[in-house]
Structure formats: C-alpha cells, structure tokens
Amino acid sequence: MMDDMNENETAAVDSRLSFDFAEAEPRWQQAWARARSFAAADHPPADRPKYYVLEMFPYPSGQLHMGHVRNYALGDVVARYKRAKGFSVLHPMGWDAFGLPAENAARERGVHPGAWTMDNIAAMRGTLQRLGFSLDWDREIATCLPDYYGRQQKLFLDMWRAGLVERKESAVNWDPVDQTVLANEQVVDGRGWRSGALIEKKRLSQWFLKITDFAGPLLEGLETLDRWPARVRVMQERWIGRSEGARLRFPLEAPPDGFDGDLDAVEVFTTRPDTLFGMSFVAIAADHPLAAKVGRRDAGARAFIEECQRLGTSEEAIEMAEKRGYDTGLRVANPFRPDQTVPVWIANFVLMEYGTGAVFGCPCGDQRDLDFARIYGLPVVPVILPPGEDAESFTIGATAVTGEGTLIHSGFLDGLSTTEGKRRAIERLEAMGVGHGVVNWRLRDWGISRQRYWGCPIPVIHCETCGAVPVPDDQLPVVLPEDVTFDRPGNPLDHHPTWKHVACPKCGRPATRETDTCDTFVDSSWYFARFTAPHAGTPTDVAAADAWLPVDQYIGGIEHAILHLLYARFFTRAMHETGHLNVDEPFAGLFTQGMITHESYRDAGGWLAPEDVEKRGDGMVRRDNGQPVTVGRSEKMSKSKRNTVSPTAIVERFGADTARWFVLSDSPPERDMEWTEAGVAAAARFGQRLFRLVAGVAARDGAASAHGPGGEELRRATHRTIAAVTEALESFTPNVAVARIHELTSALVEAEKSDAPGVAAARREAATALCLLCAPMQPHLAEEMMALLEPGGPMVVERPWPEAEPELLTVTRITLGVQVMGKLRGTIEVAPDAPAAEVLALAEAEPNVARMLEGKRIVKRVHVPNRIVNFVVAG
RNA sequence: GCGAACUUGGCGGAAUGGUAGACGCACGAGACUUAAAAUCUUGAGUCCGCAAGGGCGUGCGGGUUCGAGUCCCGCAGUUCGCACCA
Numbered sequence A: 001m002m003d004d005m006n007e008n009e010t011a012a013v014d015s016r017l018s019f020d021f022a023e024a025e026p027r028w029q030q031a032w033a034r035a036r037s038f039a040a041a042d043h044p045p046a047d048r049p050k051y052y053v054l055e056m057f058p059y060p061s062g063q064l065h066m067g068h069v070r071n072y073a074l075g076d077v078v079a080r081y082k083r084a085k086g087f088s089v090l091h092p093m094g095w096d097a098f099g100l101p102a103e104n105a106a107r108e109r110g111v112h113p114g115a116w117t118m119d120n121i122a123a124m125r126g127t128l129q130r131l132g133f134s135l136d137w138d139r140e141i142a143t144c145l146p147d148y149y150g151r152q153q154k155l156f157l158d159m160w161r162a163g164l165v166e167r168k169e170s171a172v173n174w175d176p177v178d179q180t181v182l183a184n185e186q187v188v189d190g191r192g193w194r195s196g197a198l199i200e201k202k203r204l205s206q207w208f209l210k211i212t213d214f215a216g217p218l219l220e221g222l223e224t225l226d227r228w229p230a231r232v233r234v235m236q237e238r239w240i241g242r243s244e245g246a247r248l249r250f251p252l253e254a255p256p257d258g259f260d261g262d263l264d265a266v267e268v269f270t271t272r273p274d275t276l277f278g279m280s281f282v283a284i285a286a287d288h289p290l291a292a293k294v295g296r297r298d299a300g301a302r303a304f305i306e307e308c309q310r311l312g313t314s315e316e317a318i319e320m321a322e323k324r325g326y327d328t329g330l331r332v333a334n335p336f337r338p339d340q341t342v343p344v345w346i347a348n349f350v351l352m353e354y355g356t357g358a359v360f361g362c363p364c365g366d367q368r369d370l371d372f373a374r375i376y377g378l379p380v381v382p383v384i385l386p387p388g389e390d391a392e393s394f395t396i397g398a399t400a401v402t403g404e405g406t407l408i409h410s411g412f413l414d415g416l417s418t419t420e421g422k423r424r425a426i427e428r429l430e431a432m433g434v435g436h437g438v439v440n441w442r443l444r445d446w447g448i449s450r451q452r453y454w455g456c457p458i459p460v461i462h463c464e465t466c467g468a469v470p471v472p473d474d475q476l477p478v479v480l481p482e483d484v485t486f487d488r489p490g491n492p493l494d495h496h497p498t499w500k501h502v503a504c505p506k507c508g509r510p511a512t513r514e515t516d517t518c519d520t521f522v523d524s525s526w527y528f529a530r531f532t533a534p535h536a537g538t539p540t541d542v543a544a545a546d547a548w549l550p551v552d553q554y555i556g557g558i559e560h561a562i563l564h565l566l567y568a569r570f571f572t573r574a575m576h577e578t579g580h581l582n583v584d585e586p587f588a589g590l591f592t593q594g595m596i597t598h599e600s601y602r603d604a605g606g607w608l609a610p611e612d613v614e615k616r617g618d619g620m621v622r623r624d625n626g627q628p629v630t631v632g633r634s635e636k637m638s639k640s641k642r643n644t645v646s647p648t649a650i651v652e653r654f655g656a657d658t659a660r661w662f663v664l665s666d667s668p669p670e671r672d673m674e675w676t677e678a679g680v681a682a683a684a685r686f687g688q689r690l691f692r693l694v695a696g697v698a699a700r701d702g703a704a705s706a707h708g709p710g711g712e713e714l715r716r717a718t719h720r721t722i723a724a725v726t727e728a729l730e731s732f733t734p735n736v737a738v739a740r741i742h743e744l745t746s747a748l749v750e751a752e753k754s755d756a757p758g759v760a761a762a763r764r765e766a767a768t769a770l771c772l773l774c775a776p777m778q779p780h781l782a783e784e785m786m787a788l789l790e791p792g793g794p795m796v797v798e799r800p801w802p803e804a805e806p807e808l809l810t811v812t813r814i815t816l817g818v819q820v821m822g823k824l825r826g827t828i829e830v831a832p833d834a835p836a837a838e839v840l841a842l843a844e845a846e847p848n849v850a851r852m853l854e855g856k857r858i859v860k861r862v863h864v865p866n867r868i869v870n871f872v873v874a875g
Numbered sequence B: 001g002c003g004a005a006c007u008u009g010g011c012g013g014a015a016u017g018g019u020a021g022a023c024g025c026a027c028g029a030g031a032c033u034u035a036a037a038a039u040c041u042u043g044a045g046u047c048c049g050c051a052a053g054g055g056c057g058u059g060c061g062g063g064u065u066c067g068a069g070u071c072c073c074g075c076a077g078u079u080c081g082c083a084c085c086a
Helices: A002-016 A021-035 A066-084 A100-109 A113-130 A146-161 A211-222 A230-240 A273-278 A289-297 A299-311 A315-320 A367-376 A418-432 A542-548 A563-577 A647-654 A656-664 A677-701 A709-730 A734-751 A759-774 A779-789 A836-845 A847-853
Strands: A050-055 A088-090 A165-175 A180-182 A200-209 A242-251 A265-270 A281-284 A325-334 A337-347 A358-361 A435-441 A460-463 A467-470 A501-503 A510-513 A553-557 A590-593 A596-603 A606-608 A613-616 A619-622 A628-636 A814-820 A823-830 A857-864 A868-874
Touching: A021 A113, A021 A656, A021 A779, A050 A066, A050 A542, A066 A088, A066 A553, A066 A590, A066 A596, A066 A647, A066 A656, A066 A709, A100 A113, A113 A647, A146 A165, A146 A467, A146 A563, A180 A200, A211 A230, A211 A242, A211 A435, A211 A563, A230 A563, A242 A273, A242 A325, A242 A418, A265 A281, A265 A358, A273 A418, A281 A325, A281 A367, A289 A299, A289 A325, A289 A337, A299 A325, A299 A337, A325 A367, A337 A358, A337 A367, A358 A367, A418 A435, A619 A628, A647 A656, A647 A677, A656 A677, A656 A734, A656 A779, A677 A734, A677 A759, A677 A779, A709 A734, A709 A759, A734 A759, A759 A779, A814 A836, A814 A847, A823 A836, A823 A847, A836 A847, A836 A857, A836 A868, A847 A868
Parallel strands: A050 A088, A050 A553, A281 A337, A553 A590, A814 A868
Antiparallel strands: A165 A180, A165 A200, A242 A265, A242 A435, A281 A358, A325 A337, A460 A467, A460 A510, A501 A510, A596 A606, A596 A628, A613 A619, A814 A823, A857 A868
16 A cells, blocks of 8 residues: 555656645545544553543534634644654544524525535535544544434433432523523623524523532632633633622511512622611612512502513613612611611612522612612711721712721621621621521523424423423433424424324323423533543443543634533533543643634625635735725624635645645634735645655655764754744644744755765755654645655654754854843854853953943943853943 | 733744744845746845944833843733623
C-alpha cells in the first residue's frame, strides 16, 4: 500500500512540483482510515496517559459553516498533537440531531424530520471527512436514534427513582410561535431564544429535573475548574446566584374572611434582616397568590395586576424604570416593633420568580424601596449610618445607604455594624419563631417538557388510577412513531391515532403515553459520556467512562457558557448519583473560541454574497455589472447578510489543509477572526511554497546524513522552532506556531544557497521537522512531504512529536542591548554568562554608547546577565 | 445601573518587567516575462537627516522601577455578560 503511493508521488513531484490537494487529500484520508489511525482504544492502555478532546457536537442543519471548521480544526490540532506526544487519544464526533428546524422543514416541505436530519448528517459528515479531521468515526452517535435516546430514557427513569425528577404544575414560559414551553434560560429579554416571539405565561403540568438539588455543589465545583475561562465561571456563579439571608413570616392583621391557610400571612426573603426596624411597607408581586386573592374582591387591584402582567418585568418595564404599586389595604406587624403595622402593596418591581415573591421595604437600605416610598409618600426611617456621618444630622435624600454602616434607631441592634446586625437579627427572629436564616438560590429547576414531535419521548404513562407511571425498563426505548403528520399546529404525537394509547404497566387498564418530549438540551447533557462507550447496552459502560472521563479539553462557542455547560455539569452529578458515572465534573478544560467574521456587501438591491463582488481599485464592485457596492464592517457570518463563506466551496478551491491553516493563522483562537479572500490565498501559497521547498530537499539532500559545522546554524533554528511550536501548541496559540513555522521555512530557504559541509543533513533535518510540526494543522501536506523525504517510511500520524535537543537550544553568542538611562543605544555580542566586568567594559566601549556617556558620570551600572546592560548617568 | 474583558503600524497580530512591532496580509521598488499572473529579491512605525545618528512612539493622565506594551491608581473608548435577584 505504502509503496505504490510513494512511487506515484515521486513521479508527481518531478512533473508538477506542486501539492495536488484534490488528489492527495482524499488519498491520505483513505490511508488513515485503512490504518485505523484515529480509533480510540475501548480502555486507554495503562502504559500511556489518556487524553479526551472534544468539540461541541453540531446540530445537523445541513451545512457545515466556517465556525465549525475553526472549532474542529482547533480540536484536531490538540488531538493530533497529543497523539504524537504519546497520549492515548479519544476524539469522537456526533450529532445533536433533535430539534425544531427538522419539524419546520417537515411543515414547510413535507419531508419527514428523520429523513431530513439523516440526509443532513450524511452531507455534513462528508464535509468533515473531506477536511481530514482525526476523528474516531466508529464512535459516531446521533441523538435522534433510539440507540441514543432510549438510553436517555433510562437515565430519566433512574433519576426519577433517585428523586431528581418532579412533575408539577407551574407557570411556564410559552412560546406562541414555536408552540412550546421554554426554560428560563431560553428566554432572553422576554422573548424566545429561537423564535424571538414575546413569551406568555401559562400554567401547565411539566416535568422538571431538580437541578436546584445540586445548586451548592454546582457552585462549589466551579472553584475546581481552573482550566475554564474565568468569565464563564463568573457567569455560572451569577446564574446559580447564592445569597444568604432570612425568610420571615408577617401574619396579616385582622385577615378578611377567606384569607386563611397560606394566605393569612406574607412570607418574604431578605438579605437585610438588619434593617427590619426601618421597614415601612411590604410589597408582593402582581402574580403572587395573595394579590390574586385581593384582586377577586377589589377591582382596582385587579386592574393594576392586569397592567403589570401586560407589561411584564422585563425590557419595557425596566426602560420605564418607574416604580408603581397598589395599596391592598391589608396590614402586617413588624415583629421587632409590635407597636407598628405597615401596609401591604402590590408592586411592579417585585418578581414572583425570586425568593418568595414578596419583600419587606426598607427605604433607607434599598434604592428601589426608597424610590417606591418617595412616590407613594411612605415613611423613610434612617436605620443605617454610613461611616463618617453624624447620627443627629443624618437624613436620607434621594440615595439609599446600600453599603456598610452602623445601625441606628434599631432597638436592640443599635450601635452594631450591618454585618453583625444581620447575625443578631436572624438569632432574634429564630428565637421568636417568626423566621430563620436561609440560603436562597436564583437557580430554578429545569423544566424539560416540550410539546414537540422531534425529541426524545419522556418515558411515562399516565393512568387514571395509578397516576404517572414510569415505562418499565424492559419496554425501553419508547420509540417515536414514524407516521406522523404536520398539517395542523401543536404536537403531532398528540394527534397520532394509536401511539399514545397503551395499557398501564401497573394496573393494565387503558392509559395514555406522555406526549411531551425532552428539551434538546437534555440530549447534549451527557453525549460526552456516551462517546466513551457508544455501543453499550446501558447508557454508559462505567469502566469505560472511568477510563476516559473527564473530557480533558472541551472546545466550543461562548454562547453555551450557561445553558449547555451548566446542564452538562448537573447531568454529570445526577449520573454519578444514579451510578452511571464516577466523576462530578464533565469538562476539566474548557476553551471558548471566537467567531469568524466577514465584511458584508450591499447595493440598492440588497445584500450581496462575497462571490458576487470583486475588488477594483480601492473599492468593491459587482462581478456581473461592475457597479460599486457598499462595504460593511466585518461582522459575524450570517445568512441574512449573505456574508457567509461555504467550507465546501473553500475546500474544493483551496483544499482542506489551506482552510485549516488559515483559520489557525493570525488570530488567537479565543478572539474573533476575520475571513478574507487574501488570507486564504496566502495560506494556499504558503502550503505550495513549503511543498516545493521540502520536495527540493528530498530530491537533493535525501541521502545526506552526516551533520557538520556548516549546518549548525540551521540545526539551531530547527530545534529552536521545535521548542517554540511545542510551546505554542501547549498554550493554545496555533497562530504563534504558524509564525514559527514560517520562520523556519525562511531559514531553510536561506540554507539552500549554502553548500558548506553538513548543511545538506541539516536541511534534511529541518524539512523533516517542518513536516512533523505542521502536521497537526496541515496533516495531508505533512504526509505528502514526509513520503518524499522518507519513501516507504511510516506515516506522519504514526510518528512521535519531534524533541528539541537541549544542546542545540543553547546559544554561543548573545546579542545584548545596551541602554543609557533606559534607552537603547547599541548592542554588543557576548558569550553566554560572560563575566559582568567583561560585559560592562564591552558595553561602555560600544561607540555609540561611549558617545552618549561622554562627559557624564556613571552613577549605576545595571547588568542583568544575558538580558540587558543599562547605564544610569548624572551630569 | 452592576460586573468582566479589551485598546500595539494601513490591517490581523507577536513580545517569562529587559533590543516593541516577530510572523502574515495589504503596499512600494526590483528581477523573470512580449505582457499579466505566479515566483524570487528587497524596502517600510513616524518625524528630522545624504548618512552616521537622533526626536517621538503600544488609547489618555499619573505612579512603582536602573528599565513598563507588560505591574499599580485614575480617565476615556470598544466589546461582552447580567439586568428591579430583595
């Protein structure tokens, strides 16, 4: 196999001297596939460390976009580099294959979501393979196949048994366009994250995963994730939102008839129990049950509640920023001041979703409370004295005291700091039996029910007698019916004539299946674990999971900083608790890559695609009619602005290696990078230049083996480059690796002019190093070049990463900068670690330095060995 | 409003507190060519100077240091995240 390949190539070089990517890239891809070069062991061998590198798996929309190429090129650099470094590498790929677009395609074009999805997967798999990523395709999974989602149903049932699943009626976010429920995380500024429709509140029975059971561990776990970007950790920390305070109960004074049970008191959460002496009102949310109760007998309250619900507590309301309220006429007593009662208001700034949906208002200590009190003329009692203020003269103006201070007008708390006051107030509330210290979380349980067809069926059967009954394990998977119609809105599973009608597993009477399916974020919450044993009959093979997890390097977009990454962290813990895993954190290292941007073009007729325009002079014109077009700033590639570039077109025109090389060059991967035609062309040119260079070395110096003095300089450059590229790849800066490879290439070009003894062997060594160093980025080119240098030798993917020889990293001469008063005035050549006296004498004698020192007195001579010399002078 | 990050030539960017601008793009000059493309050589932060060399230079203002793109304080701008969270 290897032999005829190399013969072909030697012939090809002689005739063309160019890298024919269209012919060579698929050939090497086949060679890797035949050699099973990227197949991961079921269990990593004990004598080698394991490395699990994973990129966020794509949604099979039908076409790979450049963002994917950048993502997977980065991951592939890591995978290929680690493999060469001797790690046992797991680098799998799969498809996040459930989701709405498939159903939309079904409605719009009458294709079945499954067929549409599988076609898309086939197309995208083809593109990924054409790009030559070192993926273990034997482990490919698609979440829409029963093989995967059936195991997910098993996980759901195990979590249910472990008390991590709950069915409850709750106010949900209803997306009227997509006709489904959304999680809080999927509502952005009051709109659906996908449809952009204004979200409505609806009460529905929903399945919840109790992520709040893990609020504490999920927060604490963040501290262990030292290879995650700080900002992602901060975002999750704020999302989980731990806050310490107290819950306290204010019984209603003289509750009217019918205000009994839970409605005879108002329960509030506060972080400021120390300010209770300054309470001048209690405020409840418009959708608080007590408000509803009041509304039933008070038309004014009813009107106010409806107004609040119309405006919501998001965008518009905040923009107005106007505090509004309605006095219910109810009153509650202040437990610390039994003589005093305060009114209960319904207020537009209180959120039902946080805490208890009710607050006590202390205008002194909270800006919102103060604003509200000023509008409605409620008392403002100064109970916090800021440092440096005088207790006698201190008054509250338009600004509340939100910082630390000393408590005043506060009975038994007088004179205490706010911090100490909180502690003492909670002690007193607990002693009085009216409240207690609590930790409150912002995180809500995760509602996973979706009224969609194309998702994982929730494995539950509803029986009139037995209630919600789990589908027995031996009846899994609950498979989606194929024969569904999309001719009316709503969930096709609901409309299906037979699918949902089954016998109750408990009592055998007629019952109905749950027709809701899982939020697709459930699918992506454990796929990394499934990859460790993708064909196991159970969700995971615990031994395989133990061997591979956690993922050592996870790579993807910042847009998943909260949703996906938090859910996956939760799932990992829940799977640990249910015996499917033994780790708590799924991703030891996380890298968030930047977007790919492109200029946009438009004329009077609208947006124009990059292939429709061309450069003329300083501007851009339409290719078809030569008319000038307006060039917009470089921004995220999007279909609407038509500033996208298709990976398949680029691969066809320039080859996979050029596409990969370009997305890795120039910009550091965490930043956005601009796609330019000139940039790709330059990447293509470099590949050809390198190929010709190495082909030339192979032809001329192929047999050379004896090193000699004439090759020393190039050898040093080679080994410096090996060290530098290694460091660049270790530190996730492939752009720097690219620059170093360029430098060695230029050094090799320079060395071609020499015929000094030993230079041929050094050239051969440099060329070999270049092959190995560029291989993680341009793997096909590397193989092609290596086959020329060493016909019949092993493939690059089978070779170890080059090692820099330490003795070639030491230098014999150092160019040292010489400064006078911190300004560079000249350079001198010295031996490494030359004695200070010698260096200083040489430095002082440097003509330009000497001139600058003339007539001055040297006050201080700074000599940092092998770094710098600096003379401090006076006069 | 709160929080975080970022700011270096025409552009993308490089630089363990030690010769700022590596490498690439774009650009200029030259070679090859009938010509163009490709390729090769070469130049370039900016100002003054024939040159040697010098002045000024990493958003702005301060500070620490023999020495600051890098560390500290303040300001401005840009971007991102959260947003009435009690």
